[in-house]
Amino acid sequence: MDYELIYKIINIGVLPAWLLLALAPHARVTTALVHSGIYPLAYGMLYTVLLVWAMVFGAGAEGGNMSTAAGVSVIFSHPHGVLLGWTHYLVFDLFIGVWIVRDGARQGMAHWKLVPILFLSLMFGPVGLMLYFLLRKISSSAGLSSSEG
Template identity: 50%
Template sequence: MDWNLLYVLINAVVVPAWLLLLFAPRWRTTALVVHSGIYPLAFGALYTVCLLASMFFGQSAEGVGMGSIAAISALFDHPNGVIVGWTHYLVFDLFVGAWIGRDAPRRNIPHVIAAPCMIASFVFGPVGLLAYMVVRLLRGQGISLFETSEGGAEPRS
């Protein structure tokens, strides 16, 4: 297996989604591709295959597990483990970026303000989510994750 090629490919596949979120947030194609289950399903399948290869088919370093920091570190001592971790980051960062892309218009937060938060999500993961929540707080929007429009539900008292 050419691990570097796989790494390059998964990065190349996720970039178009981010470009759509940033430069064409209201296009139908963005809704069909980025806001659908396509990316989570595709990356989830790759993640599952690589994780299973690590767990059951010897595609991991010795001592891999979830019980200690040493066991987690061992996961990243094999290229397959790096792919597992990187895929995990990519799919969840995109999920957060897509959520920001849907949430901002519902809250009348201009795209020019939300876009840097999405970029931060792409590059630094949780930093982008934190930045977006700070934007919402500063605009008096709060930090509730309940979707309040378009059929979303607030909890009932």
């Protein structure tokens, strides 16, 4: 298995979804590809295949487990474990990005305010989510809407 190739494909594959969220959040193509759940379904299937491959067919590092930090380190010491973890991050970070766009629209936030937060969600998941909640709190406290700010 060419782990580097799979890593590159899953990274490149998720970028169109993030670009659509940032540049055309309500376009028909974004709704069809990103808001529909196709990405989490596709990446979830890849994750499931990788997980079954590791658990049933023994792909991965010997001695890895989820009950200790050392055991998790062992899992991530093998390229298969890295692919599993990275796919997990990509699915959930994108899910959060989609939620931010939808929630921001419901809150009446100007989309341009969300674009840097989307970037941070892509790169540093929890940081983007935290900043979105701060922006949401500040915006609701100040009574800002998309027409005001």
